[in-house]
Amino acid sequence: MFHIYDIQKSPDGIAFDKVFDLEKELQERNKEILGLSPVAVTGKVRFESGFFFLDYQMTYTITLASSRSMEPVHLDENQSVNELFVASEAALKEQDLVDEDLVLVVEDDQINLAESVADNILLAIPIKVLTPEEEAGADLPSGTNWTVMTEAGYQSNAQAKKEANSPFAQLQGLFDEEDK
Known part of the structure; x- marks a missing residue:
């Protein structure tokens, strides 16, 4: 947690290297x-032109269930x-930036690094999670x-059904037999 007055006093900003x-x-x-x-976090917080910049790199391993098989990934x-x-x-002067979620407002005169890290991990959770075997194989559960289909497979299956149900489908090949 960084107090905004400490950040403002440090012209080069405050560097950190923490594990949460x-x-x-x-x-x-x-x-x-x-x-x-x-979660290993390395970065810097600084004050410049009325804004507080929080820049960091975080490294971690997260375990989620596979979207297909529910196996841990x-x-x-x-x-x-x-x-x-x-x-x-200053939020009153920069209200349009706050309304567009481009700028966050400092609460209680402190920037909470752990809260920022937690929020950004949650935002980065992917929707589709597959085991390496599921990614490598084209076999889908059935x-x-x-059967589970990919969107491309569904589109081609729908097109084939549409062509098979066409009133002209019975006429296909009609002229091919006469040429023999």
Whole structure:
């Protein structure tokens, strides 16, 4: 946690290199997270022209369930984060930037690094998670009278059905037999 007055006093900004254990907190916020390694965060917070710049690099391994098989998948993540804050007094002058979510407002005169890290991990969770075997193989799950299809497969199947149900489908090949 960085106090805005400490940041303003430091002309070069404040560098940091921290490790956060956020697994329990993030599992409470998102039940899809099966596991999270300690998050290594390296960066700098600085004050310039009325704005507070929080720039950092975070590295972690997150475990999520596969979208297909529900098998645990370990994803190694390396993410750059750049956030821009404005002090609450200045927020009134920069209200249009705040309304467009381009600038965050400093609360209680402090920038909470752990909160920023947690929020950015949650924002980076992918929708589609596959095991290496699922990514490599083209076989999709299927069962009795059902199968999972890709969108391209669905489109080609729909086109084939459309052509088969065409009133002119019965006429195909009619002239080919006469040429023999």
